Amino acid sequence: MPLDTTRTTLARAPHPGAALAFEVPPAGEPDPAVAAPRPGLCGQRDGGQSGPVPDSVLLVTHVPLRRISGRLCLDDQTCAGLERWGESFSQVTFTGIDAGEGPPDPADAQATAVWRPVADLACADRLSVIALPEAYRLLPFALRYRGTRRRLAEAVRTRRYLCFTLGSLTGDWGGIAALESIRQGRAYAVWFDRVEHEVIRRTSSGAPLRRRLKNALALPLTDGYHHRLIARSALGLFQGRDTFGAYAPHARRPFCVYDTHTTQADRIPEDALAGKERALLGGAPLNLVYVGRASAMKGPFDWLETLRLARQAGLRFTATWWGDGPLLGAMRSRAAELGLADCVALPGFEGDRDRLLSAMRAAHLFLFCHLTPESPRCLIEALVCGAPLLGYASPYSEDLVARDGGGHLSPMDDPAALAARLTALDGDRAGLAGMVRAAARTGARFDEETVYRERADLLRRYL
Numbered sequence: 028m029p030l031d032t033t034r035t036t037l038a039r040a041p042h043p044g045a046a047l048a049f050e051v052p053p054a055g056e057p058d059p060a061v062a063a064p065r066p067g068l069c070g071q072r073d074g075g076q077s078g079p080v081p082d083s084v085l086l087v088t089h090v091p092l093r094r095i096s097g098r099l100c101l102d103d104q105t106c107a108g109l110e111r112w113g114e115s116f117s118q119v120t121f122t123g124i125d126a127g128e129g130p131p132d133p134a135d136a137q138a139t140a141v142w143r144p145v146a147d148l149a150c151a152d153r154l155s156v157i158a159l160p161e162a163y164r165l166l167p168f169a170l171r172y173r174g175t176r177r178r179l180a181e182a183v184r185t186r187r188y189l190c191f192t193l194g195s196l197t198g199d200w201g202g203i204a205a206l207e208s209i210r211q212g213r214a215y216a217v218w219f220d221r222v223e224h225e226v227i228r229r230t231s232s233g234a235p236l237r238r239r240l241k242n243a244l245a246l247p248l249t250d251g252y253h254h255r256l257i258a259r260s261a262l263g264l265f266q267g268r269d270t271f272g273a274y275a276p277h278a279r280r281p282f283c284v285y286d287t288h289t290t291q292a293d294r295i296p297e298d299a300l301a302g303k304e305r306a307l308l309g310g311a312p313l314n315l316v317y318v319g320r321a322s323a324m325k326g327p328f329d330w331l332e333t334l335r336l337a338r339q340a341g342l343r344f345t346a347t348w349w350g351d352g353p354l355l356g357a358m359r360s361r362a363a364e365l366g367l368a369d370c371v372a373l374p375g376f377e378g379d380r381d382r383l384l385s386a387m388r389a390a391h392l393f394l395f396c397h398l399t400p401e402s403p404r405c406l407i408e409a410l411v412c413g414a415p416l417l418g419y420a421s422p423y424s425e426d427l428v429a430r431d432g433g434g435h436l437s438p439m440d441d442p443a444a445l446a447a448r449l450t451a452l453d454g455d456r457a458g459l460a461g462m463v464r465a466a467a468r469t470g471a472r473f474d475e476e477t478v479y480r481e482r483a484d485l486l487r488r489y490l
Contacts, residue, residue, distance in 0.1 A: 083118035085186035091126035102140040111479035113150025125158035163198035214261035221401035267402030268422030295413035316390035321352030326396030336446035351376035387412035410470030433466030
């Protein structure tokens, strides 16, 4: 699924909003592709004329929807984005994947998300939510295809601006919405936040043979399918340079965009910035931090190996990896084996947004070892907090710091080179203090209000 499940989590307090326009039906009904619209909102203009509702937007995504304690819920980051969309459009229709009742299973990637009731959002009285069935396997997809496409066809027909997230081949309702838009002669935008086929290739190298054979057959078909839908789109929104470089050649109007859920108020204050510079110049041990899931694509063992090599070279530091994930237990065991238990902390999930912001503001470097071509928001969040980037180079990370600085990047898959860079920076405290200032300057370019407003402006201009 083309979904960033890092869940750092930069959550917001619930808004005491109005009741939600649409609700999903109770679990167990025969077709969860749901949401009966209120009369006059969907499919009719004033006077009963059929056609798109003015100033309305349809967002088809793969984001899970859950019913928790009888209330329809989304993760906090998606909720923050919906509130921003609501600032730009008078009607917002959002589709996600029906993930059922109750909190997710502890082993699920969504287990550590902060869940918010959709009815509490500031735009709840102008928000329509449609739960589509999970159908990533061929048989469920075939069984659900006709009914789901019918609902998507109605949503496409009755919404003015259309934006679809594309991902897999089967169960990819964003792709089906794009096909329906082509059939209806409607202009649409596509959205990618990572190079899906490359992520699958790199993360499945150690998978069972059956899965690797399945991927070998499906990936070329998926690539061709995506290229076709991108070529027929009126607008391509590609998050970060990795994604832009992979997909822009197939689009008529490609744009490199960014995504963040930090606001202008989250930027590191000047007194905190100056205090961090003083600590560096005073010779304090380096404070290193990472915020994200402990999963293979984040390179957790490269991260630990980098720290082992740096300590072997005499570096004094403390390092903290904030985040849960399937490899957290293995990371703790590996850190103990490497003799890093006294300088490396692996506390797991942290749901307190202010605490995470404070940790990044206090960090001298944001150390990362991402192994796949994705566009993780945590790098932008670090820059906003004045934490310079030190990690594996990719078009995305390089582009973030190309203009104003705020980072040093090393070749991917090379912990030794990264450790050497880390120890060199420790020996140049004046240069590192300058990187801190540059990181804050770069981070000032990114805030949630601006990126969502610019994205809405692109939809209006080209659709």
